[in-house]
Amino acid sequence: MAMPPVRFGLNVDPHAAGVPAATRITAIAEAAGLEYVGVQDHPYNADFLDTFTLITWLAGRTRSVRFFPNVANLPLRPPAMLAKQAATIDALSGGRFELGLGAGAFADGIAGLGGPRRSPGQARAALSEAIDIIRASWAGEPYAHEGEHYAVPGARPGPRPAHDIAIWLGATGPRALRLLGAKADGWSVSSPYVPPARLAGLNAVISEAAAEAGRDPGAILRLYNVAGLITDAPGAGDGSGTFQGPVAHWTDTLVRLHAEHGMTAFVYWPARDRERQSRLFAEEVVPDVRERLPAAP
Template sequence: MPPTVPPTVRFGLNVDPHAAGLPVAERIARIADDAGLDLVGVQDHPYLADHLDTFAVLAWLAGRTRSVRLFPNVANLPLRPPAMLAKQAATIDVLSGGRFELGLGAGAFTDAIVGMGGPRRARGAARAALSEAVDVIRASWAGRGYAHQGEHYALPGVRPGPRPAHDIGVWLGVLGPRSVRLVGAKADGWSVSSSYVAPARLTELNAAITGAAEEAGRDPAALVRLYNVAGRITDGGPDGAREGVPADEPGAVQGPPRLWVDVLSALHAERGMNAFVFWPDGDRERQSRRFAEEVVPELRARLADEG
């Protein structure tokens, strides 16, 4: 039996929705499923010509896995109207037997979004639209007819359904100190990447999330705080590799499994992160297997000992 790990610590793998890479995507998802990992995330960039539709890929993977949870990391809100997004999420949740979570972002790469007919929103407007979309999505999942008239979305008469198979979590992919407050105020989790946010910034941003949750009368400890960690698992000693793990700037981790265990353990204990999704650099399938089989078991054992 694997050691018991606090239920708030989760581990997962990234899958890319490349049209030419479906066999690899399926094998990586199965690695996560077979190894007992918690999550498989799929990025959502609809404007990229070589990317399949992320929600179709998630539904496809749901039929090829048994227990791992699936989520868009994160869904592009400007190109996905929230009421329809809620239906898509609920549908995959039903099809997967309650294994879907909704990562949601305000939308980067504005020119590409506009090129596909999406809105051009300034930062404040994008944040407001994201907040409003969370309300629309939750109203849709409640299963009762409703109307919504907001600054960014007007829905005069929604007949929502189906109901999700479980209470889907809404995890926001946001970066700024004002935007992360939305996580604490009304979402269920946060998804952020090491390539955009350095470890040193996590403390400040987590504090903003916790403060907003407490102000809203919500339990901060119940929130998912997910760090997408890019890098490569290598062989050899940890000393040289450790020099390549700066705390004060975005970047990738590179080193042997023991270094990865040290880094992720510190991110959990010192920075407050409680979920980790691995984005491998290089041979994605082999690297994903190493993370699942060499890093996660050791990390789970350490967390169990420390817990």
């Protein structure tokens, strides 16, 4: 069973007034050799810029770090056009875009912008259809799709992305996780919603579904958005203290999460003092974790 190398990233918020800070945090990730910058996607928030436009803007100011929406709001982004946006950003950035995708939280906000109000089952079915449409679009050949939630009667997609864009799902329910294991390339989950104690059980659902679909469970990226603080002394900022403490505590925690739960990517969301905290993570925690992990095959 293949195991991808452990990767690291920083969170950037799309606040309209926070673009200078977003630019500086992205530069920290780039300079430290981190792999990812993630940007949340909540179009109904009045003070948020459009996530895809912000990613394009930041990608034009970098050369190596990769970007992903964490995660894209599917109900407000039709999948054929979402595929076009993703392929465009990937082509313009030289293959530095991955697609985080969510079925859509915050139903009132989505409906307020004219998006559909879906039940959990409908949202999951729409997500499954969207994955098929997006992959067909990236393949670059004409296709048609007629489904319960989306109709694409005669698509002529292109240009193709610069690399094989991964699809990472933001999912926590067992049925959505089974969909992930069967169809997606990765899992993007956040510590405030899924604490470490739940990772083993949810990871097992993904792995079982992948194996049943004839896929390698170890090839599925397991990305953990870790929210907390790097401090001089341990604390309980997240209710348990797991994600608050000195650099050595963070190093031990991330190494353990990789060893015990197979988490293969960590994106840091500081609770406050974001630029200084991002620099501590990128320049002190990440090198320590990489030194303690076995070399990638």
